[in-house]
Amino acid sequence: MIGPEAGSDEEANRERGTDPESAASPLLEVEDLDVHYPITKGLLRREVGRVRAVDGVSFDIERGETFGLVGESGSGKTTAAHSVLGLEEPTGGEVRFDGQSVNELSGAALRAFRRRAQLVVQDPNEAFNPRLTMGEAVAEPLVLHGMEDADRRRAIVEDLLERVGLSAADADRYPHEFSGGEKQRLSIARALVLNPDLIVADEPTSALDGRVQSDVLALLDDVRREFNISILFISHDIDVVRRFCDRVAVMYLGEVVELGPIENVLEFPAHPYTRLLLGSVPSLDPTDQQFERPLTDTVPDPADPPSGCRFHTRCSEIVPPEDVELPWEQWRAVVAFRFTLQAGELPESIAVETADGKLDDATVRDRFDLPATLQDDAVDAGVDQAISAVIAGDLQTARDRLSETVPTVCEQRVPTATEHEAAHSVCCHRYDSTVEAEPRSWER
Amino acid sequence: MTTEHDSTTTADDRSEATPLLTVENLRTRIRTERETIYAVDGVNFTVDRGETVCLVGESGSGKSVTCESLTGIVPQPPAEIVDGTVEFDGRRLLEATESELRTIRGSRIAHVFQNPQSALDPVCTVGDQFVEAITIHEEISPAAARERAIERFRAVGIPRASARIDDYPHEFSGGQRQRIAIAIALAADPDLLIADEPTTAVDVTVQARLIELLQGLTDGGMSILCITHDLRVVAALADRVLVMFGGTIVERATTEQLLTQPSHPYTQALLDSYDGLSRRADRSARGEIPTDGCRFRAECPHAVDVCAGPDQPTFAAVADREHHAVSCVHFGPEGDPEPILDDWREMRPISGGQQ
Ligand code: SF4
Ligand code: SF4
Numbered sequence: 006m007i008g009p010e011a012g013s014d015e016e017a018n019r020e021r022g023t024d025p026e027s028a029a030s031p032l033l034e035v036e037d038l039d040v041h042y043p044i045t046k047g048l049l050r051r052e053v054g055r056v057r058a059v060d061g062v063s064f065d066i067e068r069g070e071t072f073g074l075v076g077e078s079g080s081g082k083t084t085a086a087h088s089v090l091g092l093e094e095p096t097g098g099e100v101r102f103d104g105q106s107v108n109e110l111s112g113a114a115l116r117a118f119r120r121r122a123q124l125v126v127q128d129p130n131e132a133f134n135p136r137l138t139m140g141e142a143v144a145e146p147l148v149l150h151g152m153e154d155a156d157r158r159r160a161i162v163e164d165l166l167e168r169v170g171l172s173a174a175d176a177d178r179y180p181h182e183f184s185g186g187e188k189q190r191l192s193i194a195r196a197l198v199l200n201p202d203l204i205v206a207d208e209p210t211s212a213l214d215g216r217v218q219s220d221v222l223a224l225l226d227d228v229r230r231e232f233n234i235s236i237l238f239i240s241h242d243i244d245v246v247r248r249f250c251d252r253v254a255v256m257y258l259g260e261v262v263e264l265g266p267i268e269n270v271l272e273f274p275a276h277p278y279t280r281l282l283l284g285s286v287p288s289l290d291p292t293d294q295q296f297e298r299p300l301t302d303t304v305p306d307p308a309d310p311p312s313g314c315r316f317h318t319r320c321s322e323i324v325p326p327e328d329v330e331l332p333w334e335q336w337r338a339v340v341a342f343r344f345t346l347q348a349g350e351l352p353e354s355i356a357v358e359t360a361d362g363k364l365d366d367a368t369v370r371d372r373f374d375l376p377a378t379l380q381d382d383a384v385d386a387g388v389d390q391a392i393s394a395v396i397a398g399d400l401q402t403a404r405d406r407l408s409e410t411v412p413t414v415c416e417q418r419v420p421t422a423t424e425h426e427a428a429h430s431v432c433c434h435r436y437d438s439t440v441e442a443e444p445r446s447w448e449r
Numbered sequence: 450m451t452t453e454h455d456s457t458t459t460a461d462d463r464s465e466a467t468p469l470l471t472v473e474n475l476r477t478r479i480r481t482e483r484e485t486i487y488a489v490d491g492v493n494f495t496v497d498r499g500e501t502v503c504l505v506g507e508s509g510s511g512k513s514v515t516c517e518s519l520t521g522i523v524p525q526p527p528a529e530i531v532d533g534t535v536e537f538d539g540r541r542l543l544e545a546t547e548s549e550l551r552t553i554r555g556s557r558i559a560h561v562f563q564n565p566q567s568a569l570d571p572v573c574t575v576g577d578q579f580v581e582a583i584t585i586h587e588e589i590s591p592a593a594a595r596e597r598a599i600e601r602f603r604a605v606g607i608p609r610a611s612a613r614i615d616d617y618p619h620e621f622s623g624g625q626r627q628r629i630a631i632a633i634a635l636a637a638d639p640d641l642l643i644a645d646e647p648t649t650a651v652d653v654t655v656q657a658r659l660i661e662l663l664q665g666l667t668d669g670g671m672s673i674l675c676i677t678h679d680l681r682v683v684a685a686l687a688d689r690v691l692v693m694f695g696g697t698i699v700e701r702a703t704t705e706q707l708l709t710q711p712s713h714p715y716t717q718a719l720l721d722s723y724d725g726l727s728r729r730a731d732r733s734a735r736g737e738i739p740t741d742g743c744r745f746r747a748e749c750p751h752a753v754d755v756c757a758g759p760d761q762p763t764f765a766a767v768a769d770r771e772h773h774a775v776s777c778v779h780f781g782p783e784g785d786p787e788p789i790l791d792d793w794r795e796m797r798p799i800s801g802g803q804q
Contacts, residue, residue: 077652078623185508214678215507219722241652244681244723285657287685291704294664294685296657303608304622350608 030104031065032202032235033089038062039097040084044308056308058084060259061098066203069233071226073250073267075240075282079307080256086205086239090122102203120150123196127208129188132195133180139166140176143195150199165194169224186217190224197228204229205237210245222249243286247271252428255279258307258315261422265429273447275431277322280447288449297321300341303348314434317415318344324414324434324442330381334374336411339388342373343407346391346400364396384410414440467539468495469640469672470519475533477511477518480526487740488514488528490696491761496641501663501673503683503704506693507719512676515693516643520558521550538640556586559634563646565626568633569618575602575629576614582636597636605632605662624655631662635671642666645676660685680723684708689772692716695744697761702773712767713775714789715745721796743777751779751789 040059043052059081066072074082087093089100091107100107102118110118126132133142143165144158152158163173169190180188189209196204206225210218226249229236240246246253247267254264255278263276274280284297299319305311311318325336345351369392370377379385387410394403414434423438425431434440477489489511496502504512517523519535519542535542537558542550554560562568570578579598583589589597595614602610605628607621618626627647634642647663648656663686667673675686683690683704690707692700692715700713711717738744742758749756755778756762765780767773780786 077654213508215719216722217507243653282653285653287657287660287681289681289684289708291684291687291708294660296661299654302606302654302658 030101032068032070032103033066033237034101034104035065035085035089035098036063036101037098038085038088038095038100040081040088040093041096054308057259057310058307059088059095060310062254062256062259062261063098064254064261064264066235066237068202068235069229070252071229071236071238071250073238073240073246073253074256075243075246075253076256077241077282077304079258079304081259081307082239082256083207085256086207086237089237090124090205091118092124116150120146120199121201122203122205123199123201125189125192125196125204125206125209128212129185129192130180130212132192133188135180138177138179139183139191142180143176143191143198146195146199161198162194165197166191168197168228169194170220184217186213186221189213189221193221193224193228197232200232201234203235203237205239207239208241209238211240211242218245225249243271243283255282258305258310260315260432262316262432263430264422265425269426269429275425275429275436275444276433277320277435278316281319281321283449300337301344301348301350303345303350305348311416313414313416313418314420314432317413318348320415322435322445324440326412326414327441329384329411331379331384335376335379338374338376339379339384339407339411340413342375342388342391343404343411345373346395346404346407349400366392366396369395387411414442469498469500469538470496470674471534471536472515472519473534473536475515475518475535476531477514477523477528478531479514479528487696489518490740490744492533492693492696492698494691494698494701496672496674498640498672499667499670500688501667501675501686503687503690504674504676504693505678505680505683505690505719507678510693511696512693513645516560516645516674516676519643520554520560521545521547522554522560552586555582556637557639558641558643559637559639561627561631561634561642561644561647563649565623565630565650566618568630569626571618574615574617575621575633579614579633579636582633586637598632601632601636602629605629606658607632622655624651624658627651627655627659628662631659635666639671641672641674643674643676646678647675648682649677649679656682680708680720692719695738695740697744697776699743699745699777700775701764702767706767706770706773710767710773710790711793712773712780712786712790713745713777714749714751714792716775717789717793717796718748750792751777753778 038059039057039061041055041057044054044056045051046053062085064072074086076082084093088095095108102122105114107118140159140162143162147158147161159176162176166173166175171187171190183191209225210221213221222245225236228234238246238250250267252265253267253270254261255270255276256262257278263270263274263279270279271283274283281297281299287294298321300321300323301319303318305318314320317323321337323340325331329336331339375388379388387406391403391406394400394406418434420432420434420437422430422432423436425436435442435444472492472494475489475492479486479488492515494502504515506512514523514528518530530543533543542553545553569575576595576598579601580591580594583594583597599610599614602614607613607625607628618629621629644663648659651659660682663673673686677683687704689701689703691698692713694715700707700711700716707716711720739746742760743749743756743762746752746756762776762778763781764774764776767775767780777789778784779789
């Protein structure tokens with residue numbers, strides 16, 4: 006660590022907390038962040054669309070807090086984290102660090118920010134130049150930030166190596182002499198060398214397993230307590246997030262769908278997508294292996310996300326129209342039928358037999374768990390017609406019939422984040438008092 | 450899924466009574482410029498027909514090298530299988546020639562890896578790859594092979610399989626690629642599927658579908674030997690579990706036994722690390738793993754002089770339970786396992802509090 010004497014005056018002031026605002030505002034504020042990539046076509050690279058990798062994401066991180074971002078591939082969690090560090094240019098919104106907009110920083114202020122916010126990446130093997138000793142690698146940021154005294158650098162590095170559970174003598178060894186877990190400790194040491202306030206850890210333990218993974222997590226936890234560092238922790242592993250984070254935001258297709266204290270979100274998940282995620286993790290009880298199933302298995306293309314609530318094509322809690330009177334199972338079967346047709350990912354039994362001309366009404370109903378008659382007359386008529394269209398091989402008509410028959414507020418309106426309980430927000434129509442739908446109960 | 454194989458089989462049903470796979474005293478060394486690694490060092494286990502056995506352990510414990518030694522896919526050199534027997538359905542694999550092994554790999558024992566990319570050829574359609582896998586070992590007309598491909602891709606849950614069979618691997622999602630890799634591995638109806646971390650690289654919602662797929666395979670009588678570091682995957686898939694450390698198996702148990710009463714001190718440490726920011730400070734830094742005696746002794750809180758060997762401690766039953774045994778001196782005739790079993794009572798039982 007750089008001792009107090011090492012920093013410039015400006016840094017020293019900050020460390021003593023002379024800025025009255027710094028104590029009050031969160032360390033990091035992310036507001037309405039967008040990161041959109043143009044999709045271009047042809048020689049002129051004409052923009053034909055946009056991948057909305059991150060779309061309107063907001064969250065804060067307090068000093069000393071560990072904040073998790075979870076989601077599956079394509080959720081935008083890594084892009085969001087990278088744009089916090091300025092590694093990725095946001096196309097909209099703002100990231101404020103210590104009250105100052107990161108995008109507007111330049112000169113000394115930008116250098117200070119680069120020192121105060123550090124990245125730890127997933128694969129420790131890629132983090133080090135094989136030709137530098139670990140001592141040189143860990144000291145590199147000090148050199149880049151202008152510390153010229155080699156003895157001081159050495160002293161700082163040796164001290165850090167010991168803090169992360171290695172020995173001072175390891176400074177003279179090369180990357181290949183260390184195990185994966187040791188290398189990850191070294192990348193944590195290197196992140197700490199500039200005395201940061203924020204560490205962005207991008208899947209820092211997914212290349213590790215078992216006790217080594219647990220050790221590295223414990224190390225991160227120790228350093229954050231000891232130095233009051235905030236951590237933005239990106240992970241797909243819910244067990245790791247549960248152990249390590251204070252609060253968590255769950256992302257789906259570029260948006261935050263649920264955000265709150267770890268025990269609320271992971272023990273009492275409110276958003277249907279969070280429930281799907283948790284319900285897909287196998288239980289540790291071998292006799293209880295029931296998985297939660299999404300409405301459809303097709304993950305939409307992030308370049309062309311569904312309208313309204315982006316999760317609606319897979320949401321098994323999707324809201325029925327007010328005038329539809331169907332038992333829950335029947336409603337679910339009808340919308341599953343609808344969105345499976347819409348995704349075009351037809352079960353093989355249906356698609357093959359379409360070609361053979363052998364498909365009949367009973368086969369389609371059987372495949373989609375649709376009873377011979379549905380309790381709601383209008384829906385029943387619509388589904389009948391849609392099935393006839395499927396049999397006739399006219400999928401477009403089938404889709405149109407179904408979308409007329411069972412429209413849903415979930416595809417029509419974009420849900421807004423609502424405070425579900427204190428400090429726990431959910432972005433789902435079922436939690437919005439202006440929408441006629443109650444949250445459903447959930448049990449793992 | 451039953452695990453009572455030994456007690457329910459009858460003597461005259463030979464194919465049921467003999468395990469499909471019997472591995473005895475397997476030893477594989479890896480020679481590098483600097484050292485010789487005792488990657489697999491005296492491993493014994495069996496896999497019954499229709500059974501799923503999981504090998505768990507941390508990276509470097511020897512679980513992958515064990516599996517790759519069985520059918521000779523471990524690169525030799527630097528690896529060398531120096532001892533042991535591998536008997537698969539009456540055939541001794543370690544003595545087999547490379548071409549015999551190739552036949553066995555294509556038809557009887559299939560491999561699936563963590564990363565499906567390594568198994569799929571990027572410049573070849575998935576349908577052609579399936580057809581190739583099947584025609585190497587079976588006389589079958591191209592049309593029939595193609596039909597079989599569609600049927601199998603459908604069975605592993607590839608939507609619109611007939612339309613997608615001529616697509617290239619990159620045109621599928623990661624989860625679908627892994628399903629396709631599994632379908633191709635299963636093209637010739639193998640008796641044994643060896644899967645090395647098959648769900649590690651996919652998202653959790655996809656993993657759930659893959660687990661269902663793998664669960665379904667054993668219903669049809671196939672056996673699975675699955676390597677994983679994820680205890681949740683173990684809970685979902687395994688009938689029995691083998692825990693490896695330092696090239697040796699240290700504990701064998703049914704899944705239930707392992708998760709509720711891990712008994713080897715290493716297994717206890719492994720399970721304890723799963724849900725806590727555990728006692729890092731209490732543990733001495735992990736250095737070299739010994740290559741004789743109990744490999745865990747440098748880190749074991751219960752170590753005594755006899756743990757130093759020279760041989761790995763003999764397996765002894767845990768509390769007279771069938772199927773549950775550990776390689777630890779305290780469980781032997783002279784030992785007292787109570788302090789070790791007490792340890793686990795103090796640690797948080799992992800299948801208790803949380804899901
Ligand atoms: S808004 Fe509708 S589709 Fe979206 S999560 Fe809520 S219930 Fe599901
Ligand atoms: S044999 Fe000795 S070192 Fe090994 S686990 Fe038992 S007590 Fe520990």
